[in-house]
Amino acid sequence: MESVDENGGSRLVVTELGYIKELVRQLDVNLGGCPDHCKRLAAQIFAVAERSIGMIRSGHFDCRKRSAAGLDSPPFSATPSPLSDVSGVPFHANNKKRKTMEKRKHQVRVSSEGAGAEIPVDDGHSWRKYGQKDILGAKHPRGYYRCTHRKSQGCAATKQVQRADEDPALFDVIYHGEHTCVHKTVAAAAAMVQPA
DNA sequence: GATATTTGACCCCT
DNA sequence: AGGGGTCAAATATC
Numbered sequence: 001m002e003s004v005d006e007n008g009g010s011r012l013v014v015t016e017l018g019y020i021k022e023l024v025r026q027l028d029v030n031l032g033g034c035p036d037h038c039k040r041l042a043a044q045i046f047a048v049a050e051r052s053i054g055m056i057r058s059g060h061f062d063c064r065k066r067s068a069a070g071l072d073s074p075p076f077s078a079t080p081s082p083l084s085d086v087s088g089v090p091f092h093a094n095n096k097k098r099k100t101m102e103k104r105k106h107q108v109r110v111s112s113e114g115a116g117a118e119i120p121v122d123d124g125h126s127w128r129k130y131g132q133k134d135i136l137g138a139k140h141p142r143g144y145y146r147c148t149h150r151k152s153q154g155c156a157a158t159k160q161v162q163r164a165d166e167d168p169a170l171f172d173v174i175y176h177g178e179h180t181c182v183h184k185t186v187a188a189a190a191a192m193v194q195p196a
Numbered sequence: 197g198a199t200a201t202t203t204g205a206c207c208c209c210t
Numbered sequence: 211a212g213g214g215g216t217c218a219a220a221t222a223t224c
Contacts, residue, residue, distance in 0.1 A: 130215095130216070130217080130218095131215070131216060131217080133213090133214065133215075135213085135214075136212085136213065136214090142214085142215095144215070144216075146216095158215095158216095160215090
């Protein structure tokens with residue numbers, strides 16, 4: 001697999017920024033409207049902005065990943081949010097393997113600065129935790145989440161959240177699969193970004 | 197009572 | 211055999 005070249009990396013950030021732009025527009029339209037909707041939009045904007053910052057700060061452009069206890073993670077393609085277009089990293093295409101093996105995945109690093117939360121900022125989707133594991137070489141356990149709507153809407157999206165060793169305020173979030181569930185704010189933003 | 201989280205066990209891959 | 215990912219029962223919270 002190829003590393004993300006500068007153009008590709010820049011394009012990803014531009015994509016993220018474009019998404020932020022649309023979300024801001026949505027927020028502007030909804031100002032004075034439903035406060036809950038505005039709050040969600042603001043949270044989304046925050047999350048996407050964090051992702052972009054995280055990509056730049058963590059040097060995703062050259063695919064540098066943190067080395068935990070001397071263990072180098074395999075290079076990930078720097079891909080933006082699952083909300084935007086994804087360039088899937090082909091995993092083993094083994095139909096007998098675990099279901100997640102055939103899903104796309106992309107990693108982002110987000111910060112929980114200021115929030116002091118156990119989990120990073122909300123990314124606009126509701127997640128349900130289904131597992132936690134201590135990872136060899138990592139100081140903090142990895143949490144496993146899947147979409148709350150997995151049952152009702154068959155959404156196969158999952159994510160793994162792990163606190164960075166060197167900075168507890170940072171979280172490495174690995175998204176697997178794509179959301180097939182429909183979140184109202186996401187759907188609205190998507191409609192703006194991708195008009196029918 | 198419904199839903200979410202925790203946690204140990206199990207499965208599969210390397 | 212060891213490690214990572216998922217399942218599912220038990221428990222907690224609303």
